[in-house]
Each structure stands twice: as structure tokens, then as C-alpha cells.
Amino acid sequence: MQKTLILLKPDAVQRRLVGEITRRFEQKGLRLAGLKLVQAPRELAEKHYAVHKGKPFYESLLTFLTSGPTVAMVWEGREAVAACRNLMGVTDGVKAGPGTVRGDLALSVQNNLVHGSDSPENAATEIALWFKPEDLV
Ligand code: ATP
Numbered sequence: 001m002q003k004t005l006i007l008l009k010p011d012a013v014q015r016r017l018v019g020e021i022t023r024r025f026e027q028k029g030l031r032l033a034g035l036k037l038v039q040a041p042r043e044l045a046e047k048h049y050a051v052h053k054g055k056p057f058y059e060s061l062l063t064f065l066t067s068g069p070t071v072a073m074v075w076e077g078r079e080a081v082a083a084c085r086n087l088m089g090v091t092d093g094v095k096a097g098p099g100t101v102r103g104d105l106a107l108s109v110q111n112n113l114v115h116g117s118d119s120p121e122n123a124a125t126e127i128a129l130w131f132k133p134e135d136l137v
């Protein structure tokens with residue numbers, strides 16, 4: 001079954017939205033395969049967002065992702081990558097549709113509460129960055 005990496009970014013933890021957001025993934029019917037609270041070191045943030053290196057928002061994004069604890073989760077299910085991206089909504093909280101995590105709960109482009117892998121290949125790479133194989137159930 002397909003797996004995807006979901007991060008509840010530091011703004012989600014700071015705003016006490018961990019339960020609210022996790023509930024949405026649970027209720028969709030996905031299976032939780034891994035869960036941990038991580039204070040991401042800069043090196044991990046750099047690897048996670050390597051694709052954005054050189055973009056104007058890159059440094060600010062790293063500062064944001066390392067600004068407090070992140071909840072890292074692995075969810076599994078049919079088309080888990082697409083299912084989770086649909087639940088999250090598009091990047092900009094203003095443009096994200098109602099009913100999505102970002103559409104309902106975020107107003108920012110950067111501080112948009114959640115990360116989700118954008119392909120099964122990237123999911124495998126990202127899961128390996130955040131979890132040891134023995135941490136997954
Ligand atoms: P994520 O990869 O976190 O799931 P995404 O795939 O919707 O989000 P990306 O284009 O991969 O969006 O950007 C990664 C993250 O970088 C965004 O979630 C957001 O936090 C931040 N970001 C993206 N674009 C901008 C921007 N123009 N200004 C500030 N921050 C941005």
C-alpha cells in the first residue's frame with residue numbers, strides 16, 4: 001500500500017492544531033504507520049527542502065521549519081500521496097479551498113501548517129530522512 005510523509009510544521013504545533021489536523025487524516029481512512037515529535041536540526045531541514053535551494057524564500061523556510069517541534073507522520077493507504085495532498089489544499093492558505101487543512105486554518109503561504117510528499121518516489125526519500133525503518137509499524 002502507498003505511503004506518504006506528512007509533517008505538521010512548527011506553526012501547527014505552536015497553534016495547538018495537531019489534534020485537529022491529525023483527525024482529518026484519520027477520518028479519511030488512512031492508516032498511521034509512524035509518528036514522532038522532532039526538533040529538526042538545520043541539516044535535516046536542508047535535506048528535506050533541498051529542491052527549493054536557491055529560491056528567495058529558502059532561508060526563511062529553513063528558519064521556519066527549525067523554529068520549534070514538528071510532528072512527523074507516515075500515513076498509508078490507497079493513493080495516499082494524492083489523498084493527503086487533497087486533504088491539505090494548495091500551498092497558499094488564501095487560495096486553498098474550504099474543507100482543506102490550509103483552506104480552513106491557514107492564511108499564509110509559508111506558514112501553511114502541513115507538508116505532504118508530492119510523489120511516491122519523493123515520499124520514499126522523505127520517509128527515509130525522518131524515520132528509521134524500525135520506527136514504522
Ligand atoms: P510542502 O512541500 O511543504 O508540502 P507544497 O508542496 O505545497 O508544500 P512547495 O512549493 O513544495 O509547496 O513549497 C514548500 C514550502 O515552502 C511551502 O509549503 C511553504 O511553506 C514554503 N513556500 C513555498 N512557496 C513560498 C513562497 N513564495 N514564499 C514563502 N514560502 C513559500
Ligand code: MG
Binds near residue numbers: 116118
Ligand atoms: Mg512541496
